[in-house]
Amino acid sequence: MKFFFHLGQYMLLMKKVFSKPEKGRIYWRQLLVEIEKLGIDSIGIVVIISVFMGGIITLQLTYNLTNPFMPSYLIGLGNRDTLILEFSSTVLSLMLAGKVGANIATEIGSMRITEQIDSMEIMGVNSASFLILPKIIAVVFVSPMLFILSIATGLVGGLITGPMAGVVTTAQYLNGVTYAFVPYYVTFSGLKTLVFGFLIASVPAYKGYYVDGGALEVGKVSTQSVVTTSILILFFDLILTQIFFK
Amino acid sequence: MIEIKNLCKSFEERPVLKDISTKFEKGKTNLIIGQSGSGKTVLLKSIVGLLEIDEGEILYNGEDVAHFSNKERKSLRQDIGMVFQGGALFDSLTVEENVRFPLDMFSKQTEKEKLDRVNFCLERVDIKGANELYPAEISGGMRKRVAIARAIVLNPKYLFCDEPNSGLDPMTSILIDNLINQITRDLDITTIINTHDMNSVMEIGDNILFISHGEKWWEGNKNEILYTSNEKLNDFVFASPLYREMRTLKKQELKDEQS
Ligand SMILES: Nc1ncnc2c1ncn2[C@@H]1O[C@H](COP(=O)(O)OP(=O)(O)OP(=O)(O)O)[C@@H](O)[C@H]1O
Ligand SMILES: [Mg+2]
Numbered sequence: 001m002k003f004f005f006h007l008g009q010y011m012l013l014m015k016k017v018f019s020k021p022e023k024g025r026i027y028w029r030q031l032l033v034e035i036e037k038l039g040i041d042s043i044g045i046v047v048i049i050s051v052f053m054g055g056i057i058t059l060q061l062t063y064n065l066t067n068p069f070m071p072s073y074l075i076g077l078g079n080r081d082t083l084i085l086e087f088s089s090t091v092l093s094l095m096l097a098g099k100v101g102a103n104i105a106t107e108i109g110s111m112r113i114t115e116q117i118d119s120m121e122i123m124g125v126n127s128a129s130f131l132i133l134p135k136i137i138a139v140v141f142v143s144p145m146l147f148i149l150s151i152a153t154g155l156v157g158g159l160i161t162g163p164m165a166g167v168v169t170t171a172q173y174l175n176g177v178t179y180a181f182v183p184y185y186v187t188f189s190g191l192k193t194l195v196f197g198f199l200i201a202s203v204p205a206y207k208g209y210y211v212d213g214g215a216l217e218v219g220k221v222s223t224q225s226v227v228t229t230s231i232l233i234l235f236f237d238l239i240l241t242q243i244f245f246k
Numbered sequence: 247m248i249e250i251k252n253l254c255k256s257f258e259e260r261p262v263l264k265d266i267s268t269k270f271e272k273g274k275t276n277l278i279i280g281q282s283g284s285g286k287t288v289l290l291k292s293i294v295g296l297l298e299i300d301e302g303e304i305l306y307n308g309e310d311v312a313h314f315s316n317k318e319r320k321s322l323r324q325d326i327g328m329v330f331q332g333g334a335l336f337d338s339l340t341v342e343e344n345v346r347f348p349l350d351m352f353s354k355q356t357e358k359e360k361l362d363r364v365n366f367c368l369e370r371v372d373i374k375g376a377n378e379l380y381p382a383e384i385s386g387g388m389r390k391r392v393a394i395a396r397a398i399v400l401n402p403k404y405l406f407c408d409e410p411n412s413g414l415d416p417m418t419s420i421l422i423d424n425l426i427n428q429i430t431r432d433l434d435i436t437t438i439i440n441t442h443d444m445n446s447v448m449e450i451g452d453n454i455l456f457i458s459h460g461e462k463w464w465e466g467n468k469n470e471i472l473y474t475s476n477e478k479l480n481d482f483v484f485a486s487p488l489y490r491e492m493r494t495l496k497k498q499e500l501k502d503e504q505s
Contacts, residue, residue: 022351022352023350023351026350026351110337111336111337114332114334114337115330115331115332115334116334116335116336116337118291118296118330118334119328119330119334120336121296121323122294122296122323122326122328123323123324123326123347123348123351123352124320124321124322124323124324124326124351124352125351
């Protein structure tokens with residue numbers, strides 16, 4: 001019952017969000033601000049996590065597949081495909097749901113409880129569209145870029161750790177990275193990140209927009225929105241994989 | 247002019263406003279007074295449409311807002327200036343950007359004209375040299391005044407202020423009262439102010455609505471309030487000996503004026 005209520009309310013909010021903007025120029029300015037705040041500011045953490053994960057995946061692959069008959073290119077290939085198919089798309093999105101999602105829920109939630117949203121509505125401004133649309137566009141726009149960045153830095157992570165630990169040579173690793181490359185994997189995962197990006201921005205925005213109460217509730221809603229978004233990301237991952245990855 | 251008829255509003259079965267009817271005249275400063283928790287904020291928010299009412303009618307210039315189309319409602323809102331109890335300034339914008347926000351959204355002025363208008367409004371509320379500061383960096387009273395500047399920047403036809411001078415020192419408080427009063431007359435607009443401030447009641451109350459526990463108890467102007475026999479109102483307005491003294495003096499003053 002409650003699920004349908006939220007779904008309905010979410011849909012109505014999205015309808016409001018995607019109605020015609022009042023003043024294009026101001027939205028544009030707002031969009032640039034959001035891209036910087038939600039996207040550029042996430043680059044650091046994406047790079048750090050991806051380099052480490054790329055390195056760790058490479059080590060795990062070699063230690064767990066110690067078989068003399070195993071071709072050495074499997075290590076680079078394994079790292080590459082793990083990054084492309086799940087890590088840089090899904091796991092990274094889960095992480096962004098925590099960082100970006102909590103930020104959005106808190107920001108919009110505190111604007112709600114301090115009546116900033118009401119005061120926008122009173123002016124005749126469509127607050128949902130003004131506050132949420134630039135965030136959704138910004139996150140959807142940067143998600144595929146962070147995805148590509150994560151793959152690249154993850155591969156570098158493997159390139160550093162593999163040869164350093166002496167489990168694979170640079171040449172073997174690079175050979176693996178380019179071996180049997182399927183471009184569709186990148187397209188598929190890239191499109192997935194668009195869907196995840198939409199969820200990461202819109203679900204916490206929805207939660208924050210309808211928060212009722214004070215600072216305590218804003219905190220609660222922010223945590224809740226991370227949990228909900230994460231579950232939705234995994235759910236959509238399952239669905240999309242089932243539909244488009246056969 | 248704004249008229250409300252038989253307005254009722256409750257929150258989860260708990261009635262907060264009970265059958266309130268009144269008129270708020272144009273070109274006059276209308277005050278809503280009442281104890282903390284009596285329903286002033288809820289009444290104001292219902293009038294502007296931020297809260298949905300359960301029963302009754304709200305008429306702007308004789309037209310029921312319930313029958314307004316989305317477009318009409320939107321254009322009405324652009325004629326409304328509102329000062330929230332907590333100021334409700336946008337945290338992420340500077341003082342100047344806050345006041346300029348309605349202009350950016352709705353006016354076709356040049357940047358220069360906008361800036362002049364912003365500075366003019368800030369000057370009227372006696373704020374200088376704070377243009378680049380963020381709301382978190384200015385005092386509570388200043389925030390309130392910036393909120394007033396933002397509310398009047400587009401020359402509204404309706405001005406709503408929820409306790410515009412709570413938390414201000416007496417001097418600034420009088421300044422704000424006079425400013426709102428002046429604007430109301432100059433622009434011939436409909437102004438509604440929620441207040442606890444007895445000085446405002448005595449000085450600028452053209453029409454005063456007293457509510458208690460969500461019910462309308464009394465209605466009149468600043469002179470009539472001196473002679474009221476309504477016990478509840480007397481207890482509320484003239485609670486302190488100082489105000490009782492003032493009432494005697496004011497009455498004398500009025501008598502002298504008449505004779
Ligand atoms: N959103 C809400 N949900 C439930 N009850 C509410 C809500 N808003 C206000 N109330 C209740 O309505 C009553 C009137 O509140 P209101 O804020 O209008 O008081 P007020 O007269 O403005 O008081 P103050 O002078 O302290 O600002 C209070 O009892 C309050 O608990
Ligand atoms: Mg109040």
